[in-house]
Amino acid sequence: MNSYEGNEMRILSVLIIASLALAAGVRAEDKQLAAAFAASAGKLAAEGKNDKAKDMCYKALANDEDCAEALFELAKLFEKENNMSAAGDFYVRAGREFGKGEAANPAFTSKRLEAETKIKRLNPYATRFATVMTDYAQELGGITKKSTDSLTLEEAGDRVSSLRLASIVPPDKMPQIDKPAPKTPAAPAKTAKTSSSPPTTKTCRRASRRRKWLPTCRSMLKRR
Numbered sequence: 001m002n003s004y005e006g007n008e009m010r011i012l013s014v015l016i017i018a019s020l021a022l023a024a025g026v027r028a029e030d031k032q033l034a035a036a037f038a039a040s041a042g043k044l045a046a047e048g049k050n051d052k053a054k055d056m057c058y059k060a061l062a063n064d065e066d067c068a069e070a071l072f073e074l075a076k077l078f079e080k081e082n083n084m085s086a087a088g089d090f091y092v093r094a095g096r097e098f099g100k101g102e103a104a105n106p107a108f109t110s111k112r113l114e115a116e117t118k119i120k121r122l123n124p125y126a127t128r129f130a131t132v133m134t135d136y137a138q139e140l141g142g143i144t145k146k147s148t149d150s151l152t153l154e155e156a157g158d159r160v161s162s163l164r165l166a167s168i169v170p171p172d173k174m175p176q177i178d179k180p181a182p183k184t185p186a187a188p189a190k191t192a193k194t195s196s197s198p199p200t201t202k203t204c205r206r207a208s209r210r211r212k213w214l215p216t217c218r219s220m221l222k223r224r
Contacts, residue, residue, distance in 0.1 A: 030063040030064055031063070031064045031067070033060075033063045033064075034059075034060040034061070034063040034064035034067040034070060035060070035064075035067065035069060036060075037056045037057070037059045037060035037063070037067075037070065038056070038057065038060045038067055038069035038070040038072075038073055039069065040056045041053040041054070041056035041057045041060065041069075041070065041073045041074075042069070042073055044056060045073060045076065045077060050077055050080065050081075053073065053077060054074065054077055056070075057070045057073050057074045057077070061074075066093075066097050067097070068094050068097035068098045068100075068101060068108065068111070071090050071093045071094035071097060072090070072091075072094035072098070072111060072115060074090045075087050075088075075089075075090035075091040075094055075115070075118070078090060079118070079122075084122050087118075087122060088119060088122040088123050091115045091118045091119045091122065092115075092119055092130075094111070094115045095112050095115035095116050095119065096170070098111050098112035098115060099112050099170055100170075100171060129168075130168055130169070133163070133165060133168045133169055134168075134169045134170065134173045136163075136165075137160070137165050137169045137173055137174055137175050138173060138175065140156045140159060140160065140175045140177070141174075141175030141176060141177070143156060144156050144175060144177050144178070148178070153177055153178060153179070156175065156177050157177050157179070160174075160175065160177065
């Protein structure tokens, strides 16, 4: 197995572990541990120990798949290896996560800007694509504000899900789409109650046509 295949296998294993961790929810201590692994990765990368730095990044992502520092370090490592496709993907993810956390951590702002600069250099269309999708997301939000019927809301929600807009559009630009109200099931139709009272002469005359209470009616009519 060559180094490229080994990297791909490690990435796959990290994604599987990360998805299991995400299903259980990322705890605060897991985030702290991921940040510590990412910091170690940065030091190892500065020393030229790229393989060990990658391992630290993978450990970080196993604890928190959205660890911005680990994503950023991996992007830089892939760029060093001239794997521009993987580097671009990780820079995009890192920039998005830095953007989410920069309100609480101002140091993330400079890293986000650096990631965005790298993205433009590696793929000049990536930023343009993200801008187009952001505009589309906001247009969807405008439509759902004007038309609040369940059909429109369901269609807009399907578009957001199928295009995976949450992975492309910044959180503050995502459309706020209300879930359509559940449909109230229709009440069952009431069936007419059949009278169980004994037949009268009038009902017997009608029963001759409908064959209702026919045996009893025959005996009543004979007596009359």
